[in-house]
Amino acid sequence: MQLLEERIRRDGIVREGNVLKVDSFLNHQIDVELLNEIGKEFLRLFGDEGVNKILTIEASGIGIACVAAQYFKVPVVFAKKAASKNISGDTYTSCVHSFTKDKYYDIMVSKDFLGEGDRVLVIDDFLAKGAALLGLTDIIKQSGAELVGAGIVIEKAFQDGGKKIRDMGIRVESLARVASMSPEGGVVFA
């Protein structure tokens, strides 16, 4: 997606340790007009798949998923990262390793909001090692819902998450695929 690649080139900042900071427009400050273009592109890619629910994970996936969901005219469900008093009753859970925060955490979705008959599109901001996406895939499987595919805004294609998940037979569409990046050379797209 040309517009997105240009924005990453212009405003993305590459830091040591394979960190791509896009927090001026995607995951701290959010350019909602850009999210609209992203939402339209996801609709172009997955619009004929009979999606009836979009699943994402807190926090930075939520805005992207909600804006995209307007084009699909379906509800969003976001997986929560920690137990709280407000989640009660039965949940699907899966354990995820966050490489960014260097810790393990559980993600959970209430059984009320995902189940057989659902055709689910997963949306998230980043795909790197695939930990979050694998956790969401696991939850969808537990629920008996069908995973239509994953719409990712930025894939770090030099890491193995995308290959791992595509090898499982899951359709992954990434709007920008980073082939390599460095603080000196910036971002090179695949």
Add this chain to the structure above:
Amino acid sequence: MQLLEERIRRDGIVREGNVLKVDSFLNHQIDVELLNEIGKEFLRLFGDEGVNKILTIEASGIGIACVAAQYFKVPVVFAKKAASKNISGDTYTSCVHSFTKDKYYDIMVSKDFLGEGDRVLVIDDFLAKGAALLGLTDIIKQSGAELVGAGIVIEKAFQDGGKKIRDMGIRVESLARVASMSPEGGVVFA
């Protein structure tokens, strides 16, 4: 807001301990069409205030803020709840007590995304004791930005947060104000 009150009456669940579960449409599964109506209502209330930025807090504020921001045609900034490798450089921080999760945590906003000249509308899903809103207010004050007001989806008007914040001279507009609630009697609006 009639539509919202009806939805809370129909789908909200009151639990012991002043818990109002609205996770079937607002903060776990999200009815994006409802968010659109909420966004329009916030625009009606704050549309002539010259808002150039919407500030919210992860996680459940983000979807509401992003959909509303489309009507204001401004970016969203969401305060983050924990330090991560992806926030670097200087941040405004404030300490917040979560009564729901019964713990203290820091919220933070990068200094890059809030500052003098900004006219900020805060949007959040709930106002109860006002802890999150006070933290966001503190961050806006630190930044030198101007707080235009707070747009809240559901205010627990029987708790003291709303009064406390209005007494500070801050404009608070809540789309549904719960006067009282109980598992037996359900929700009574103010």
